[in-house]
Amino acid sequence: MASSTFDPPAAKAAGKAAPAAPLAPSEHVSARTWIAIAAGMLGAFMAVLDIQITNSSLKDILGSLSATQEEGSWIATAYLVAEIVVIPMTGLFTRVFGTRNYMIGTTALFLLFSTLCGFAWNLESMIIFRMMQGFTGGALIPMAFTLVMTQLPPSKRATGMAIFGLTATLAPSMGPTLGGYLSELYGWPSIFYLNWVPGLLLIGGIAYGLDKEKFQPSLLSGADWSGIFFMAVGLGSLTIFLEEGNSKDWFDSSFIITFAALAIFGLLGWVVNSALKKQPFVNLALYGQRNFAAATALSMAMGMGLYGSSFLLPLYLGQIPGYSPMQIGEVIMWSGLPQLFIMPFVAKLSSKVDNRILCTFGLLLFGGSCLMNAYMDATTGYDQLLLSQIVRALGQPFVMLTLSNFAMNGIQPRDMPSASSLINMTRNLGGSIGIALLATALTSREHFHSQRIGESVTSFAAATQERLSALTQSFIGQGFDSTTASNMALKAIDGIVRRESFVMAYNDGFFLVAMVLFACIGVLWFSDKVKAPSGGGGGGH
Template sequence: MAAMAEKTAVAARPMPPPAAVLPLPEPAVDARTWIAIFAAILGVFMAILDIQVTNASLREIRGALSATVEEGSWMTTSYLAAEVVVIPLTAFFVRVFGARAYMLGNVVLFLVFSTLCGYAWNLPSMIVFRALQGFTGGALIPTAMTLILTRLPPSKRTIGLAWLMLSSTMAPAFGPTLGGVLTNFYGWPSIFFINWAPGVLMLAGLAYGLKREPLQLKLLREADWLAITAMTVGLGSLIVFLEEGNSKDWFASDLIRACALAALLGIVAWVAILQSRGKPFVNLALFARRTFGVSSLVGAAAGMGLYGSTFVLPLFLSEIAGYNSLQIGEVIMWMGLPQIVMMPLAAAFAKRFDNRVICSLGLLLFASSCFMNATMDATTGYDQLVFSQVLRALGQPLIVLTLSNFAIHRIEAANLSSASGLYNMSRILGGAVGTAVLATTITWREHFHSARIGESVSLFSDAVQERLGQLGSQFLAGSGDPVAAQQQALAALDHLVRREAYVLAYTDSFFILGCVLLASIAVMWLADRVVAGGK
């Protein structure tokens, strides 16, 4: 009986609470992994830089290759088209060759093609080498993001993504500056040869930091080459359509009409084929996920803002303010320098606060800077532009870092490579669409404003006659020919009208960018609440 009572007493005792289940500690990240990641980030900077670095040197390159302005634009178009085409393919090629072999191979080829660009003997050779350079350089962008997502634990990914996003936004800011400096002092081929400096460092870092992986060449035989061909035709034609459309008066050109049709058919065929496959080479179904779709859409708008602003502002400074490439670089550089300080702060904020709030603040700052540029006039110069550039630099890190967090939110490990490729493709396509829209806006609005200003500049107006008299007197003092002086006065007045029309067209472009960025804030709040490192 005593034994039974003791057992009853023991059973009646309250059970101690179960021990708390502690999360497993995250694996430590060794130095070799960090070296590989920073080498990959350097590759992203190098690849994006090469989109912009030729812009400051186009005049010299066109002169050396005996190319017109319209022909010279193909140097940028071919690079961008090849870059956009290869980005969705990188996940597949990484599976085939392994990250180490694929990245090392692309870096070597990128450096070889960069060198060949510097030795190009005519325009067709330059276009081919630039396309090959874009195809190898474009692969470096999503593979760097994939390395960060697969090699770093969740608590460290924000740091890696912060450095990656910093490199992707700093490159457009420093590209025109670097191109102008190198061209002025060493000639235009140096803008391609300079890639060897970061390229060698990248090769060493990747070779040391990444482990060898077995090749899976059998995947090449099993690849869906029909879908790959449709994607290549569709995306490549879309870039040509966007980049060359304005200079060829859009659908008045047979080439542009053909590219539009090829883009439509190619992209539709690509989507249709992938939907019928069990294991597509890239998972387009990710776009149907609300948060990923929002991140891609807002990322495209941010790409439009980033590449659009670095397209319009140098045009304004060159055509209106008369700045040379070095002076333009001094202005554009202010869009990059403050980001070095802001990006670590953005990473810290992303770990503590709702990323929708942070991204919205960044979009608001970026939009505000565009609206400030929408008030420019013909006398606007360096001093009046620095603050708007700094404001833009403060906003961009808040946007790009949080968008990358949204892009990987609740994405399975098997889909991380696809997510990386599709997100980066959306951002670059947004930049291409933005540049095309703004180029067309400038052309159309210049015609509109020229007509409106011309209506108010009547030769029967006393003010116009007085101005013509002043100009005629100045020209007469130089030439001594009254007829020639009068013609010069009329030409000067016409130039003044055109200049003011272009100023208004440039400000209209910035107004459009500001409106797009503001509208993106509303879209941003359709995404889930995300805090970096959280669930």
């Protein structure tokens, strides 16, 4: 059975067939190719899922590794740093090892390190295994994207991108859900062993669906190692700066200042190196294309929205109504599940309607769902959050799918791996920026609201005196002496003030995410009119 497999050394030859829509006889895609695409999507889903999956189980993991909450943040940071560093390198590794070999090899290593995470005996071992897990799993995200662009003819790419969009939006919402269920039922190591199911399916699908390619180790010696060095220092330091900044009080910490300086050094070095090199390992000049630049800005904002909303809501549900990981999962699930039914519909629409209109509609829904969450109170729970979660699920596919179409419109076949790496890298970076911003905003806004409420709730205010008196009487009625009851009443009032100020801070956080998403609508209209190719038409202006 013939497969439309991508051979990196012959990228130009393969590429000439890809964008040329009139070559309709090759529009048929074999079942074998679809199996390879599906396997690639499983990989992307698994890699994105693992960013979030430890969040709901962190308390259990930290307990068994004897680590503090602050130390525990490195479990997520280590994975993110390694993932963001490897994403831009996938183009080079694909050329050296071949798509098939690289995907099978990196997945096998990902499964090995996932298993070792489950066996981690202390915090240090967990951080090292998580870093190796991120380095091997991160490659799977842009590889899935590249498979769609290189294996499918233009008319089928909207379908491929719809599936890829699902992996990017479903996984962040399913991570805490799955993590919560598995931890509660089988203990936290099970969240890492879970990867064996999609991992083995991925290896089988890629081994069957893609042709063998030549191994070209000679490309390693001529690779742009200086560019890779600058990129790794810049992106790695930037991620550490963003992830650890809030817990270490930002620029009050010499640790954070060091990583900020390293990030600037690395990123500037990467840009200069890329401008001077004839063949940089990633083509940063793509940022000079208007459509790609707009898509990148959108991708970053989408990362902020996706990871930001799935950071705020579990935190709120755990802290204010006191939900268990499993209950949190049941709420968040609703921002994921409806997407399965929406995505095919959006894929069809994207070839008929100007994608800027579809993306605007998606951003309005996604931003609107965050605004709905900006008016919560201490009694808000599952029932009140259900509608906003469904609105979010309706909006996300419209943004994710059209974003891919903007990014890839007019990209030359030889630049596909670079474009795929950069767009996925910026989404992950947007997630880190979003979480850092929101964590800082939560802390500062909670202090602000606490002070403002404290101005009204004083011992001189009649309403406060009445409430204190009622609470004191209530505690005396429960058998406490008057001094203890009085202290307990004060503590109770203080608890209410803190709770309310936290709720208001969460509301501010959701409002911030909504404003970022609405602002993106303006950026979006700087790009050209794009439609997904259908039948045999190329996506164009």
